[in-house]
Amino acid sequence: MSTSRRTAFVTGASQGLGAAIATALAQAQFDVAVSGTRAASLGDTMGRIEAAGARAVAVELDLREPSNAERAMAEVITAFGHLDVLVNNAGITLRKWALEVTPAEWEALLDINLKGAFFLSQQMGRHLVASGRTGCIVNIASTYGIVGYAQRSVYGISKAGLIHMTKMLAIEWAEHGIRVNAVAPGTVDTPSRAAYFAADTAARDAIRARVPLRRFATMEEVAAAVCYLVGPQAEYITGHTLLLDGGLTAY
Helix, strand or coil: CCCCCEEEEECCCCCHHHHHHHHHHHHCCEEEEEEECCHHHHHHHHHHHHHCCCCEEEEECCCCCCHHHHHHHHHHHHHHCCCCEEEECCCCCCCCCHHHCCHHHHHHHHHHHHHHHHHHHHHHHHHHHHHCCCEEEEEECCHHHCCCCCCCHHHHHHHHHHHHHHHHHHHHHHHHCEEEEEEEECCECCHHHHHHHHHCHHHHHHHHHCCCCCCCECHHHHHHHHHHHCCHHHCCCCCCEEEECCCHHHC
């Protein structure tokens, strides 16, 4: 395969935001690998990537086990020959009062949202350093990693760790030409979020009222931010968290 096209790996891309990011990268002339906990769930996203004229690769990946990161990265690199961009999008959420969180829930959230992202980034860093290539990592964080909110404690803690991990890796790997950034959206209008709000319109209205622009982000806006951070216009940006929050954190 020709190495002239740039390549990207997007985790948690079977639907929603991950699928939108993968599609946008394909439209930006990337060949794209995508992962999900079940490879069979990636068919729709694979079709969208291929419809954009890009090569698509599906990888089954459970981030709770760090050894899976090495296997998944090896599969992607074998398929493409090299990897330029990693987007750590996979994650789970938890709406629960802090007094009620169990150790198992804590471990599940941190294992996927933070530990999994770290060890996959480690594999990406090792690949780029060993091959002498420059590259980019983009972590999908959240405004809950910056501001406090009830019933989001463990999720927010995991995303705060992801934001700080972004800074730490950016400092360590800058000498190798590896840029590490994050995108921190507020509420994003995904299908799953729309279904949740359909059952609780009062919660939707209350959350939207806190946003100065009085609307939620679209998946396409978040995907565009990722494309910007991995593009040539952002080559002097590293260690940065780009907020897409409609002004929420400006208060």
